[in-house]
Structure formats: structure tokens, C-alpha cells
Amino acid sequence: MSVWSVDPEWYLGRKDGHPDLWRYVERFVCKYNVKSMVEIGGGHGYASELVEQYTGIERSHRTVEDGRRRYPQHTFLHDDWITMDTAAIPRLADLILACAVVEHCESYEAFISRALSVSPGAIVVSFFRGLDRARNEFHKRTSADTEWSEAGGVYYDNFYSRNQLTQWLDELGCNWRLDQAGGDTILVIQ
Numbered sequence: 001m002s003v004w005s006v007d008p009e010w011y012l013g014r015k016d017g018h019p020d021l022w023r024y025v026e027r028f029v030c031k032y033n034v035k036s037m038v039e040i041g042g043g044h045g046y047a048s049e050l051v052e053q054y055t056g057i058e059r060s061h062r063t064v065e066d067g068r069r070r071y072p073q074h075t076f077l078h079d080d081w082i083t084m085d086t087a088a089i090p091r092l093a094d095l096i097l098a099c100a101v102v103e104h105c106e107s108y109e110a111f112i113s114r115a116l117s118v119s120p121g122a123i124v125v126s127f128f129r130g131l132d133r134a135r136n137e138f139h140k141r142t143s144a145d146t147e148w149s150e151a152g153g154v155y156y157d158n159f160y161s162r163n164q165l166t167q168w169l170d171e172l173g174c175n176w177r178l179d180q181a182g183g184d185t186i187l188v189i190q
């Protein structure tokens with residue numbers, strides 16, 4: 001199914017680093033027999049190589065265009081996860097994935113609540129800075145024009161606390177766990 005395991009160069013070539021995270025994602029897909037995925041902030045859509053059905057939601061129009069070019073068999077929606085109408089999201093996806101995205105959104109509560117509302121499947125959210133702060137910290141920024149952002153757009157550079165996150169998840173009554181892959185802490189809700 002996947003070229004990832006047999007091609008270590010593929011991991012090394014990823015611009016964002018985080019090879020351990022992507023090995024983790026690949027293993028998760030294999031272990032739980034994931035066939036369909038919704039990816040939030042999936043950039044160029046590389047994770048679509050792991051599954052049969054893929055819907056990517058991205059607010060960077062450049063990466064959406066690139067994803068559509070690379071993977072014409074899959075769906076790439078140019079939208080903002082926090083504000084979009086989720087009616088267009090497949091309800092029966094096996095997995096909702098978000099890697100290195102939640103730190104750039106206004107709150108993880110909105111981010112994860114929306115994922116819970118659209119899918120009965122698994123949710124995997126990587127916190128690429130870990131969860132080592134005593135309290136959640138929110139840093140609002142105005143973006144430059146980069147691969148991941150558009151000039152003048154608003155984004156966040158947040159840091160999160162493990163205690164605050166897990167307390168909130170317990171209050172929601174979620175079945176959650178935290179895994180580790182390299183420097184990324186990974187929240188899994190199943």
C-alpha cells in the first residue's frame with residue numbers, strides 16, 4: 001500500500017523533519033487498517049499516499065493547489081477547519097489526522113471538538129512542541145508570506161500544557177491516550 005516504509009529517503013526528504021512522527025502515522029494506519037482519512041492542515045497531502053480515500057482541508061491555497069496537482073484522485077478543500085461548514089466532510093472516515101497544526105489555531109478545544117463532531121473514527125493530533133508547559137500559552141501572530149501561510153493572515157504559535165489538555169479531555173468523557181514519536185506528543189482519541 002505505502003511507499004513510505006520501503007523508502008527511508010522519503011522521510012529524510014520531508015521538509016518539516018519529524019520522521020518519527022510520520023513513521024508513527026504509517027504504523028497507525030497499518031495497525032488499525034485505516035482506508036479513509038480526513039487530514040486537517042495536511043499541506044501538500046503526502047499522507048494521502050497511505051490510504052484509499054483522502055480529504056484534505058487546508059487554508060494555504062498554494063499547498064492545496066500543489067496537492068490537487070500531485071494527487072488528482074483525492075479531494076483537497078481550501079478552507080479553515082475552525083470556521084468551515086463541516087457538511088462537506090465525509091462522516092465515516094476511519095481517521096482524522098492533524099500533524100503540526102493545532103498549535104497554529106486559536107484553541108485546541110474548538111479544533112478537537114469539531115473533529116469529534118464529524119467522525120466516529122479515530123482522531124490523531126500531533127503536538128509538535130510537546131505538552132510541557134505549566135499552563136496553556138497563546139501567542140497570536142500576523143503571518144508572512146510563506147509556504148504555509150499567506151501574508152497578513154492571522155495565526156497562532158501556541159504552547160500547551162499536558163495537565164490542562166488531559167483534564168479537558170476527561171471532562172468531555174473521551175477515550176484518549178498520549179503517545180510519543182520523537183519530539184512530537186500525539187493525542188489519540190478512539
Ligand SMILES: C[S@@+](CC[C@H](N)C(=O)[O-])C[C@H]1O[C@@H](n2cnc3c(N)ncnc32)[C@H](O)[C@@H]1O
Nearest residue numbers: 041042043058059060080081082099100101148
Ligand atoms: C506546520 S504546517 C504542517 C503541514 C503538515 N501537516 C505536515 O506535518 O507536514 C501547518 C499547516 O496547517 C495549516 N493550517 C493551520 N491552521 C489551519 C486551519 N485552521 N485550517 C486548515 N489548515 C490550517 C497551514 O496552512 C499549514 O499548511
